[in-house]
Amino acid sequence: xxxxxxxxxxxxxxDVSGQNAVRASGVPRSSTVGELVDxxxxxxxxxxxxxxxxxxxxxxxxxxxxxxxxxxxxxxDALQExxxxxxxxxxxxxGKEGVGF
Amino acid sequence: xxxxxxxxxxxDDGTRIAQxxxxxxxxxxxxxxxxxxxxxxxxxxxxxxxxxxxxxSVAPVWHSDRGRPHVSAVRVGFPQxxxxxxxxxxxxxxxxxxxxxxxxxxxxxxxLADGEPFRYGVNAYPTEAAExxxxxxxxxxxxxxxxxxxxxxxxAERRRVATGEASDTGADDLPVFLxxxxxxxxxxxxxxxxxxxxxxxxVGHLCRDPALPEIFVEVxxxxxxxxxxxxxAKLTFTADTWAAVRDAVALRRRGEVMVGWWHxxxxxxxxxxxxxxxxxxxxxxxxxxxxxxxxxxATLFPRPHNTAxxxxxxxxxxxxxxxxxxxxxxVTGRGFDTLPTxxxxxxxxxx
Numbered sequence: 001x002x003x004x005x006x007x008x009x010x011x012x013x014x015d016v017s018g019q020n021a022v023r024a025s026g027v028p029r030s031s032t033v034g035e036l037v038d039x040x041x042x043x044x045x046x047x048x049x050x051x052x053x054x055x056x057x058x059x060x061x062x063x064x065x066x067x068x069x070x071x072x073x074x075x076x077d078a079l080q081e082x083x084x085x086x087x088x089x090x091x092x093x094x095g096k097e098g099v100g101f
Numbered sequence: 102x103x104x105x106x107x108x109x110x111x112x113d114d115g116t117r118i119a120q121x122x123x124x125x126x127x128x129x130x131x132x133x134x135x136x137x138x139x140x141x142x143x144x145x146x147x148x149x150x151x152x153x154x155x156x157x158s159v160a161p162v163w164h165s166d167r168g169r170p171h172v173s174a175v176r177v178g179f180p181q182x183x184x185x186x187x188x189x190x191x192x193x194x195x196x197x198x199x200x201x202x203x204x205x206x207x208x209x210x211x212x213l214a215d216g217e218p219f220r221y222g223v224n225a226y227p228t229e230a231a232e233x234x235x236x237x238x239x240x241x242x243x244x245x246x247x248x249x250x251x252x253x254x255x256x257a258e259r260r261r262v263a264t265g266e267a268s269d270t271g272a273d274d275l276p277v278f279l280x281x282x283x284x285x286x287x288x289x290x291x292x293x294x295x296x297x298x299x300x301x302x303x304v305g306h307l308c309r310d311p312a313l314p315e316i317f318v319e320v321x322x323x324x325x326x327x328x329x330x331x332x333x334a335k336l337t338f339t340a341d342t343w344a345a346v347r348d349a350v351a352l353r354r355r356g357e358v359m360v361g362w363w364h365x366x367x368x369x370x371x372x373x374x375x376x377x378x379x380x381x382x383x384x385x386x387x388x389x390x391x392x393x394x395x396x397x398x399a400t401l402f403p404r405p406h407n408t409a410x411x412x413x414x415x416x417x418x419x420x421x422x423x424x425x426x427x428x429x430x431x432v433t434g435r436g437f438d439t440l441p442t443x444x445x446x447x448x449x450x451x452x
Contacts, residue, residue: 012245013242016346016401017358017407019403019404019407021244021247022242022245023245025240026239026241027240028240031239040242043242047396056400059340061340066348086343086347090338090340091396091401092335092338092393093335093338093393093394094332094391
């Protein structure tokens with residue numbers, strides 16, 4: 001049991017406005033940040049596609065270091081227990097319908 | 102009792118083209134109904150978790166003339182032991198986006214012509230309650246129920262000094278107060294931007310007047326978005342944009358929260374170089390919230406108190422401010438009150 005716990009970690013994760021927050025636990029240290037983000041999007045009910053069905057690109061910001069994590073970083077290398085992460089997407093607003101392109 | 106839902110799609114002449122099973126997402130409606138209960142003091146002042154929202158009752162309101170299985174609205178509610186449930190009826194226009202998607206598939210199948218007008222109806226049929234979906238992924242997530250960051254303040258006092266009419270405000274709309282200084286500032290930024298979009302985030306307080314009881318929003322400042330990619334008809338907010346805004350809010354140390362966002366639509370008639378004589382009647386010369394705007398709002402500002410300010414430019418009206426927000430779980434145009442410059446309130450203690 002203790003061995004399994006040592007192979008996993010837990011974090012506090014929120015969206016950009018801070019209105020949606022979760023505690024993630026049992027995250028394998030060997031997983032990548034990209035895998036973690038994918039799992040979090042599903043479990044937090046965050047939109048995965050934009051209004052035209054294209055995938056939304058989210059980045060995880062590690063608040064302790066004030067930087068966005070790279071998707072290929074290993075959770076066990078980049079993160080510490082109880083770190084705070086913020087998930088932020090690149091997302092479009094605009095009046096494309098107004099100009100027809 | 103649980104229900105499964107289906108959409109009927111009709112041609113404009115009333116001929117039925119298809120009936121398609123749908124699985125509506127009632128989350129936004131449930132969130133809005135929950136907030137109406139919070140505003141009246143009937144529910145605790147928290148941001149409900151997904152589990153709380155999923156526990157809302159959703160039942161069809163049968164069509165008064167056509168009866169079952171035809172639905173005129175759905176009643177979304179939160180039962181309360183020993184007290185009346187918090188309930189609201191959500192009109193079937195809530196499923197308009199689903200209907201459009203179904204119509205698009207009918208166009209793809211050749212059963213509906215591209216651009217052909219259509220109408221839709223909603224049917225409901227009793228069914229067994231669905232089993233909760235199995236947990237996905239290899240780790241666990243526990244939602245943190247967060248209290249609404251409320252400050253006590255007087256709504257009457259705000260209304261006493263507010264200027265302008267809060268037009269387009271529905272009876273159930275949350276009062277929103279925007280300082281004139283922010284309208285001036287966002288319009289100045291819009292003028293600077295010219296023919297490309299620009300935007301930012303609205304920051305402020307969620308206030309509660311316990312005497313009524315009622316909740317309202319007071320915007321205190323705007324933070325212009327940095328690290329964006331701006332085009333004539335598109336503004337991309339990047340992950341760096343949100344990080345910069347969060348840092349700016351933290352640096353202000355005023356206990357403010359992000360209450361919404363704003364952006365600017367240039368004069369699309371000018372961008373398209375429409376002939377001047379056509380601009381007065383052009384549909385895109387009026388303020389509108391695009392499907393991208395709605396998607397961004399739903400993704401990042403899904404709480405019922407979140408609003409979006411749109412500054413739009415047109416040949417006929419010049420720069421104009423419009424507010425959009427949640428009503429019955431849908432994003433729609435709505436009114437706001439303006440606070441004169443220098444009359445922002447610093448009152449408020451803790452919740």
